[in-house]
Amino acid sequence: MTLNHNSNLFVGFANRLLNNDLVVNEKINIEVYYDIDNINWDINASVSPNTFLLYLHSLRPVLFLTKAYLEKKDINYLNAALKFIFSWREYSVSETNHNRYTWYDHSVAERTENLIFFLEVYQNLENVKERYESILSIIKTNAEWLFDDNNYTRRHNHGIFEDFSLIKSGYFLNDDGYIQKGITRLDEQLKYAFPNKYIHIENSVGYHIGITAYIKEIYKYLKSVSNEYAKTAYDYFSGAVEFLVYVYKPNLALPLLGDTIGSRESGKIEENYLNRQLEYVQSKGLQGEVPENNIKVYSNDGYFIFREYWDSTDFDQSTWMLFKAGYLSSTHKHADDLSFLLYSKGHDIFIDPGMYNYMIGDKIHEYTNSNFAHNTLIVDGKTYSVSKFNSNKVGLYSYNKKNGYHSIVAFNNIFNGVQIDRTVNIIDGDNFIIIDDILSRDYHKYTQVFHLSNDVEIMDLSKDYALLNIKKTKYCVLLEQLNSSDSVAYIEGNKNNEQFSLMSIGLNQVVPTTTIVFNKLDYNTRFVTSIRILEKRNLYKNNVLYSNNKVLINGVSIEISSRERLPENEVVVEIYGNKAKLINKANSDNQKLSYSFYLLNEITGRKYDSRPYSFLNHAEFKLDKNCSYAIMSYLKNTARETVVKLVGFIRYVGEEFLFEKLDKNQQQPIVEEANIISQGNNLFKFEVSISNFNVLTSKWYIYKNGASHQYIGNNSNFLEYQFTEPGIYSVLYRMNDIYFGEVVFDNFEEIRID
Incomplete structure (x- = not known):
């Protein structure tokens, strides 16, 4: 993981750990008392308990203690790290382990790296073979978890963490399968993460910097082991660095875009970006x-x-x-x-x-x-x-x-x-x-x-x-x-x-x-x-x-004048026997428009046939009488400003195909407002006012005291839920339309249950 490289900082954190102060991240600067001989792996610490648990289960304290040992050569640091490692192993296989961060993409990836780093230092000591083999076994278990596609997070920075950790595991354990899979998945991740070469896709300058520094680590590591993918990693790194040239403010402070954490400190660029x-x-x-x-x-x-x-x-x-x-x-x-x-x-x-x-x-x-x-x-x-x-x-x-x-x-x-x-x-x-x-x-x-x-x-x-x-x-x-x-x-x-x-x-x-x-x-x-x-x-x-x-x-x-806005879709459907011709009559004098058409299976929402974007405003499709169709029309200009409409349905009725056109005010899902209704005895109804949804799929995520508590799926725009334990709760929801995909992603305000 990419961290501040100040050695005094690591020594300070390590000393706090030796003095019963559980520090897990440099950005969570609070005192948390703990007993190193009886570590609580489910501790509810700080006002961000999820973040705290993530870094605790990542074994970030092991990293701090190992770096402090390299600086001071005090064996007490490594002995404390051993207590963390074996305490976590015992918890991970116990019946009391219900913590999602024990086996979570980010925590497993970082934990594996931290354990490898620890062993690379620890193996140089005398009389450590038995403990070395025990920790090596933990690394192998974590590497197998990372290798399993069922545990892999695609299209997300956590997946990049998993890939690099798997690659490192492959070299440490001499397993080419780990290396090749890590490289293949990493390449897919970076193509997604930097679709236009320069800017990380996740909407935050803070995360852009973190991922840029992380890709630099990947590049340096792959270069050190003579892996040819190092050049590709460097290309992504150099593109990301160009954005930093311009996005830093003149006082070297970061713009606090998206999930970028602010700071009391004045602007300073500490990393060497090779640019x-x-x-x-x-x-x-x-x-x-x-x-x-x-x-x-x-x-x-x-x-x-x-x-x-x-x-x-x-x-x-x-x-x-x-x-x-x-x-x-x-x-x-x-x-x-x-x-x-x-x-x-x-x-x-x-x-x-x-x-x-x-x-x-x-x-x-x-x-x-x-x-x-x-x-x-x-x-x-x-x-x-x-x-x-x-x-x-x-x-x-x-x-x-x-x-x-x-x-x-x-x-x-x-x-x-x-x-x-x-x-x-x-x-x-x-x-x-x-x-x-x-x-x-x-x-x-x-x-x-x-x-x-x-x-x-x-x-x-x-x-x-x-x-x-x-x-x-x-x-x-x-x-x-x-x-x-x-x-x-x-x-x-x-x-x-x-x-x-x-x-x-x-x-x-x-x-x-x-x-x-x-x-x-x-x-x-x-x-x-x-x-x-x-x-x-x-x-x-x-x-x-x-x-x-x-x-x-x-x-x-x-x-000052108004530009011509993107026109409305005006789709005409002409049916000739078993063929349908779709014509979008929307046009513009000032904009270059592109048109696309999809025929979806009305029942499943899956694609039956489609025509990609082109400057042609029409397309012809062959129909199957054993299928009914939802007709989707896409219209966009060169700025990617897009209008998507469900035009209507084509069904085989009797001996012919018939087209049912939807009114214009029915051609897109609409989300209006969300409300919480108390029904007494800690029973609440969470309702989202919607219209024009077709087949609705909803996912409801219940959070308790900031931590993931329960997931519920249904096909409704509301959820009735009875709270049985005291705490502060919030409900996040995602609603998908069978034809439009994810339409709304939002959450309700907090509820306090006494």
Whole structure:
């Protein structure tokens, strides 16, 4: 596992372990008393018990103790490590072992590595053969578990951990089968994890860095054993490092995107990433090579990054902006589409909250994952599910360098019946125009969110502007609503139990912040927002002019207009004998459209036949009278903005095939709201309001005190559950439609049972 390489840190952790303080992870900095001769492998410690148990069963303490021995050569460290190892072995085969982390993908992978590392050190001592053989047996058992495909986690960073651990086991145990299987699976994992070469798929800069450093370890290890896959691993590593060149803020702090844990410490890049441009960033321009670009657009991954300049003289004063829309996986994902972050003059201005913890249902966890914690737009005060079904409804649409400014357009069509385009226009490092163009046939409350850094403070606020002071500088930020909003409000910290404004500074640690929200009530509407960074003495100079759908700022003219949205599917089905011709009449004058058609078995939902995306708007299929069909139509543009519809059904009735067309308002599943209903005696009904689902499959996951407690599957939109034990519970649910796949992935708020 990739860890901080500070030897003093490991010695400190090891000394705490020798003094009855159970430390399992450098990010869980609490005192947990334990008895090393009677270790409780089911301990409920910290406010993140799952995370604590994961690293306990990974035998992370064995790693700390072994590294401390290498530093100090004190045999007491290895003796303590032996107690952990044999205590865990005894627990793992006991009847009292009901802990999911005993045999869990991440914990087994890391435990195997830690045991191999321990044995590589321990084997050099005298009179250790019997214990060596016993620990070797444990490694073999864990390696067999990793080899078994039934225990393998595909398309996830935990699977990468399993692969590397299996490869190491293969070399340690001289088993080529382990090595080859590990390499084969690893190759599949990396293709999935970095689909566009540069950015890890799991939506978190923190996880991107962790996986990048881990792939570096894989590369170095494979190179050391002369495995030819080392070159491929290095290619993935170097691509991932390029993203880091641009995503670090000028003060070397990480943007707290997705499940990225915040920190009280100032920015610092400790890892050597073997890249000259990142070395330049790392040294703030004193070494390495100047990065080539001030604008980086990762369209398929959903990231746009602006950097004002790279000069070493005032490196950390440069303006930096990141704009995000789109995702390819729901793992570690927040509802942060159309959000942006802004840093300038040595300070954060608009921020992301980062990750609080992994405790499903915890109020602060729910806040940090919601759209209300991000600089984006909200419809009717609701957040949204980051399900696979929604992933093609958000993304970057286009980037253009225009006369005097850069313009990036992104879209969010997740809110039912609402289409949102956000355009960020960058004139220079001090001037930005953000245009939120919103279309709907219904009346809604639209909210624009600005999550402020604690480096800025509100000086003045109205429904048309906010004046922010950048502390300890001569600058301020003037945010103006050029197209007047209806109302404004601000939220501070957690004073209001219903609305938060917080930022992560560590696992289970937050600090209060301030959030400003501007509101509009309308059908179709538009926010036109200017953000200017000004010296306080020049505050009222160079006003922005807005009229006739045009903004004039510093001599630059920005035209404002609505882009043509993706048209609705208009599918006609023509049947001739045993053949069906599908024609999608949707067309566009300004967008290049692609069409795809699927015939699914109406009963099973499995594919019968299909036509891949092409520019042809029609396709012909041969029908079998022994089968009935669900007709799926797919339409997308070059930005991967997609509309998927269940058009209707073809069935063989009597002597002919007949087509039953669905009304337009029935062609997609709709998820409305989730409610908890108390029915007395600790019996609760968890219900999700849905419509237009076909055959529904639901998975309900019950968590108790943050740990997985029970799984229940059914074919209903509700679950009745009676709690029989005291604790804090939350219920996570996934609902699948037989034709659309996973439509919603979400959870209910916590319930306390006394």
